[in-house]
Amino acid sequence: MLDTHYDHFKVEQDKYEKWKEGNYFQAGLDKSKPPFSLVIPPPNVTGKLHLGHVMDTIPDDIICRYKRMKGFDVLWVPGMDHAGIATQAKVEQKLRAQGISRYDLGREKFLEKAWEWKKEYADTIHEQWAKLGLSVDYTRERFTLDEGLNKAVRRVFVTLYNEGLIYQGEKIINWDPVLRTALSNIEIIHKDDEGEFFYFLYDVEGTDKQLVVATTRPETMFGDTAVFVNPKDKRYKDLVGKMVINPANGDRIPLMADPYVDISFGTGAMKCTPAHDPNDFALAKKYGFPLIKVLDETAHMNELAGEYKGMDRYECRKALVEKIKAEGHLDHIEKMVHSVGHSERSDAVVEPMLSKQWFVKMKPLAERVLAQQKGDDPIVFYPKRFSKVLTRWMSTIEDWCISRQLWWGHRIPAYYDKETGEILVTEETPDMNKYVQDEDVLDTWFSSALWPFSTLGWPNVEAEDYKRYFPTSVLNTGYDIIFFWVSRMVFQSLHFTDKNPFERVIIHGLIRDEQGRKMSKSLGNGVDPIDVIQKYGVDAMRYFITTSSAPGLDMRYSEEKIASSQAYLNKIWNAARYVEMSLGEDYVPTTFAKKELGTLERFIIARLEETIKKVESKMEVYQFGAASSILYDFVYDDFCSYYLEMSKVSLTHKENEAVVKAVLYKVVKEIVLMIYPYVPFIAEEIYMSLPGHKASIMEESYPVYDASLIDRKAEKAGALLRTMIGDIRSTKSAKKMAPNAKVKLSISPKAPFKGIEEYLIRFVFASSVTIDKEAPKGDSLIYSGTTLTMIEDIDPSLLKEKLSKEAEVLKSEIARGEKMLSNPGFVAKAPKEKLELEKNKLEANKQKLSDVEERLKNL
């Protein structure tokens, strides 16, 4: 028997351990079942889980638990991501607090520290998975740096290299001067920063003219190779071809014309710094300019900056501007807001810099994805529009810079001959006496991109899991990592397995704080899921997170909604408690034949069956919000507020007892089974307290819709009684009668079903209910064929007011109906059922109106 109150601490205790030990999470134990698989979006080993992870994983868990009940052999692969840059930054930060830099330790020692870090955080993450109740298969847990995944990474790298799709090249890349590594384009966050636009005067050689050139980056002027104007720009026509003097260092550089330059921007004259700007780099290639780097890897000036050597880029900027100003070459300075790239991890202003790095040639890979999405077997996105996010990105993509100057990650499998410097790219480690390995590691997303197949055993295509569970069934993740992760899994999977990595992608939005702001460390507005669990229970949080927003849209964290989720669970808890009390101690579950059922039993069973059908149809397409709200309405309105109350009367009759109990049992059990994927802990607790349970709710099947149990007539009659009760209550309220004021009721010409009197007596405090051929005088309510009359305490003026109001409403309804039905377009084009419905409604309303008018006259 359940306790009086739902106590989430008690309910959540020990259950996860029990499930794990019962091997309920393990896949492949019964291979006669069809496979269903998914991979967890691997959390970074950088810290605690946050609400974003909850949104990533709880829908997955619901899917898994649902699919298991539906008879699938479900594999949910857990794992974690080494998160190269993020983890390395954290470990370095920790070391720095102890006054140590990574360079003090050296590569090997540093990696030891990183592995220690990983171990610690992996433990934390495991604990949190357990708290969340994630039903992942621990026998198949993976880590992006484990041996199997290493192998997959090397295979992919070497293959792409041999196919010419990975190359080493010297290009302008994004450089993080704090972490001292290259970054890919999408690891840059552009922010609108306030800056200054410096207008400098360049002397034009052989004339007395000066040219005004504007720049936001004076410190890069040491690397300038030319000044450009547009060939159509009349202002500078005469000057093109002359030499101008760089006011930073006195260099003579040519003034040239190129259509790239925008006449209307700035002064229309632009300096060209090939090694520190991607556009200038392209111009330099075109004209064969030298590429002059003036910054080192920490963004300090190098020897080309002369007296500024060793200065930070911003110090140099300040000092240089002062000098130029003093020399009379500063025209003016303008404030401007411009977009500046920051490193996603260190927030440092990223330096575009010429650098030798490894790249993936994206075009052929991206084209394959685009073809796939246009073809017969695209990956289905839900919501649909996110498919466009993928294809748009794929159609404008540039080569992917994959090398990172870090230590924590997959070392690039490229080796250089110590003697000749010749490069060798190979999966197997060569003779290290002869070779030295490339120092760099791969972008962490390089290994994440292989996650759906590398975790299943690839590159061994004969691996059992790979054969059975790949491609995976569904992937659930946030829209913010479609570029980072989803797109890369897609192209790598198509290239290496010739298959989509998953059939379907479900995209969720981000969770924001209660004011709608992004949760971030700097704002300190993050919500720790563990605190929420502590206060409301993990089930309430799971329910909230999966049911409080529409797919793909951002949601706000709302403590209020978590509390109301908890209240709902408490409701189910208590309904179950009532049922258990009604069943009694030694109840043995029995089935029932439809013909034994009374009207109200038929009503609730019909509603239950309809609910199962609707909920299931939403579950099948992973619309958890929609599914849960259908169930919610059934639980509250049909079951708790109505049938459960009615059953109190039914149970007073010995002859009904068995069948009412059987119905209560069936309904409450199936509610628990349907709610279970959302809230497994409380569902297990209730389930285990019901008679006739198995060892765990995890051994149960999903309720099966049975159309033969639906009796429409009884459903109507049941609904009628509910309407009558509601109407009598509100009539009393309108008449300022106490809710428990006694009234006499008359039903005419006959009862909707046998025994209805008793329910009315109990629930509207009727002193008597009679069945009469003719409706007596009184306050009548008419329900297609049945009249309910309430006699007693009638205050004529109040009644008159109420009836007049009712007549008004009816009149407008009739007018609407008549308008509709006299509209030839409607009659001709509306569906037949709708037409029928409207005709019947109009008839009924006319009948009601005439009745109301009759009563008004009688007053």
Added chain:
RNA sequence: GGAUGCUUAGCUCAGCGGGAGAGCAUCGCCCUUACAAGGCGGGGGUCGUGGGUUCGAAACCCUCAGCAUCCACCA
């Protein structure tokens, strides 16, 4: 500059072609033996603007406005 989303009750949000919904808040009455984390009853919305399509529009199309996000550019 390009793209996408949002605008519905006091607040937070569902609904997305056939008569406006939920939670919370609010008002009134109830400690009725499942539940006061509750029950019963009520109030509250010309569904951002303007047009169009349709027999019928909160929903579909276009316009505009506001808010948000992403991408690109920014010498």
